[in-house]
Amino acid sequence: MTGHGEFAEEREWTQCPACRALIYGKRLTRSLQVCPECGAHHRIAAHERIAQLLDDGSIELVEPVVADFDPLDFSDTKPYVERLAAARRKTGLDEAVVLARGTVDGNPVVVAAMDFRFLGGSLGSAVGELITIAAEIALAGRIPLLLVTASGGARMQEGVLSLMQMVKTSQALGRLDEAGVLTISVITDPTYGGVAASFATLTDFVLAEPKARMGFAGPRVIQQTIKQTLPPGFQTAEFLLAHGLIDAIRPREELRATLARLLSLGGGRDIPAQERPAEAADGVIRNPGRLADADAWENVQKARDVGRPTTLDYLSRVFEDFEEMHGDRLGGDCGAIVGGPARLDGRAVMVIGHQKGRTIAELSLRNYGMPTPDGYRKAARLMRTAAKLGLPVITFVDTPGAHPGIEAEEQGQAIAIAENIRLMAALPVPVITLVSGEGGSGGALALAVADEVLICANGCYSVITPEGCAAILWNDPGMAPAAAAALRVDAKQLLRMGVVDGVVPEPDGGNQADHLVAAQRVHKALAGTLRRLSEKDGAALVAERRTRFRSFGAVDVTGSESERHRQR
Structure with missing residues (x-):
């Protein structure tokens, strides 16, 4: 069984972390890892996300070389380098972001999908570099950029250099704005801290999965710092929508179709209309x-x-x-x-x-x-x-x-x-x-x-x-x-x-x-x-x-x- 915060795998039976219902593994897979009983959206790995969103046969993984980065020689209960090695063994990933190129219903896109399993999707130098590289690929090809976010915040083991990634990624999104390249983000649960306060919320359109949480400070930090009782549903997608902070909530089964429509805006794909004479009267009275x-x-x-x-x-x-x-x-x-x-x-x-x-x-x-x-x-x-x-x-x-x-x-x-x-x-x-x-x-x-x-x-x-x-x-x-x-x-x-x-x-x-x-x-x-x-x-x-x-x-x-x- 998968516990809360873990990623669902296709096991014979899985327990939903939200409603505790037992779900047949193949049924959960068919529902895109969404609980058929309560609708809870289980977290999914970055590669699985990319496979769900992009057209079959169009996926081209982009695998830039990412160097190990331990600028502070940091150690808490164990050295940072050991934590990185353990995360790589557990996930099979080099870092907390996976890059790919492909199409969604024929619309070209560059995707940067975050994976919460890798050190909580924390924003470190390598993550900032990968997001920036994705933006640069999109800029070079004038291809829309799609960001799928999942993060607990900054990677504290890298100190203030982690903080600098907020600027690095934000200015990369700014360059896409200047060039007129479409950008879209999909907020998944959770998206906090430096990711929420930089590239995740700087896109043209911000979508979110149901009940996905996003904020700068997490609930525990808020409660411990100012001793304030938080309202029900605080920082969920529904809360964010009501407060004008995101554009729309889309269930996972509807997300691909929505992305296809939005991506078509930035891909130069106007749909041919029925031929009409250019000089046809518009029916407007001007006299x-x-x-x-x-x-x-x-x-x-x-x-x-x-x-x-x-x-x-x-x-x-x-x-x-x-x-x-x-x-x-x-x-x-x-x-x-x-x-x-x-x-x-x-x-x-x-x-x-x-x-x-x-x-x-x-x-x-x-x-x-x-x-x-x-x-x-x-x-x-x-x-x-x-x-x-x-x-x-x-x-x-x-x-x-x-x-x-x-x-x-x-x-x-x-x-x-x-x-x-x-x-x-x-x-x-x-x-x-x-x-x-x-x-x-x-x-x-x-x-x-x-x-x-x-x-x-x-x-x-x-x-x-x-x-x-x-x-x-x-x-x-x-x-x-x-x-x-x-x-x-x-x-x-x-x-x-x-x-x-x-x-x-x-x-x-x-x-x-x-x-x-x-x-x-x-x-x-x-x-x-x-x-x-x-x-x-x-x-x-x-x-x-x-x-x-x-x-x-x-x-x-x-x-x-x-x-x-x-x-x-």
């Missing part, structure tokens, strides 16, 4: 004269209808292969913002949007579509990743505004919005925004600094809600209809002013009446716009985007409106 006059207040009510498709609805109908990513990596994950990589007609893109919901429970969970600072910071993180990987950014705007609360102000709501606006203005990739419902104030603008801003026909976009404007300027909330008309929040007026570039028609009864038709029209509009914008390089996109927003409110020497807006 305000083609739009009927609308009652602005009625338009606001239609934009707010809870039956309208949400961002997640569009993601399921307009895009393929969406992988939702969570968290701002700073301690929060706002449900009012959703996002992650997806495909539009086979083209890899990054999609980010406000999410309201329909039921009272979902609306409350999503904060009625009003993001907090961690929501905007999550969006910013995904946009930076898109810029690094060269992915176009598509945003969906549907919010009454940013969350107006004490905690939001304490956490820097204004700063988060300002940072997003500045970031979007400089993204060197195509950026498209669709105002799918309500576009409220700076909370909407933080996702709407785009090359082209489209709006659904019954959408609205305003500096403030009509009710807020009426309360402030008329001192009478009942004047909201008059305020809506005065603010010119409807699609026709927004198009006339040049605030939006085009209007996506809605079916009879509005998008809420027919989600399928709504999705088809949005798909056509986004795909056509993306085709056009993709013909421009990054520098041209940024220059034109800045010119676009520079023109708002500008006047020429005669004092008339800017030429751009007069032409509209």
Whole structure:
């Protein structure tokens, strides 16, 4: 039987360390060393991990020479060199990392998989060297890097030189960022100390197995140092996800498929879409004269209808292969913002949007579509990743505004919005925004600094809600209809002013009446716009985007409106 902390081998019977159930060995092997009774993910060796993840026949082990390293001539109850020799005899490994090249569903990847059996996967000089070599191989070949982590922390027998490996590995990941090479980490149980505080958490996407633990200080150190009682589930993957510190939790049986989708983003493998004429109409109305006059207040009510498709609805109908990513990596994950990589007609893109919901429970969970600072910071993180990987950014705007609360102000709501606006203005990739419902104030603008801003026909976009404007300027909330008309929040007026570039028609009864038709029209509009914008390089996109927003409110020497807006 295997005890807790040991690695499962295919014995006739094995006892699960979590639920204590006896499991037939072959059954445990078939379930990828996941207990079929309780779902506990047993630890597995590095070679077994590589075999599970990479395609059969594609695995090429990379075995650089790693020298023995005992800089301190260290000895506790036995000399460090003896501990190394014992670990090698026990595991058959030279060190706590195994390197390989191969493919996952045909997508090339360099893998560095840690093995906890070897001195607890501790981060020593050899481990730092192997992780760095893996990063350098990925850099040389422009191949995505996958890190599978398992570590108890720094290798104390190497003293401060172990600490220096955190810098060595972190700067190796930084070079991959500079080169636009995709990086992914898979957190397995446990991942602590110097590994967690360096390469494990510096990747573009951080996945974790269920209940995998990760942190800087382990629970025992925390309890002994500050005498604090730790909450249930502390530092588990579920805790980390709730606090915005990882992107997603994936059971072992789903991990390979998820990795294949993510790796395809960085391998230059756009999926061929059905051939469409490049000049095909996108269905977008760009002439305000083609739009009927609308009652602005009625338009606001239609934009707010809870039956309208949400961002997640569009993601399921307009895009393929969406992988939702969570968290701002700073301690929060706002449900009012959703996002992650997806495909539009086979083209890899990054999609980010406000999410309201329909039921009272979902609306409350999503904060009625009003993001907090961690929501905007999550969006910013995904946009930076898109810029690094060269992915176009598509945003969906549907919010009454940013969350107006004490905690939001304490956490820097204004700063988060300002940072997003500045970031979007400089993204060197195509950026498209669709105002799918309500576009409220700076909370909407933080996702709407785009090359082209489209709006659904019954959408609205305003500096403030009509009710807020009426309360402030008329001192009478009942004047909201008059305020809506005065603010010119409807699609026709927004198009006339040049605030939006085009209007996506809605079916009879509005998008809420027919989600399928709504999705088809949005798909056509986004795909056509993306085709056009993709013909421009990054520098041209940024220059034109800045010119676009520079023109708002500008006047020429005669004092008339800017030429751009007069032409509209």
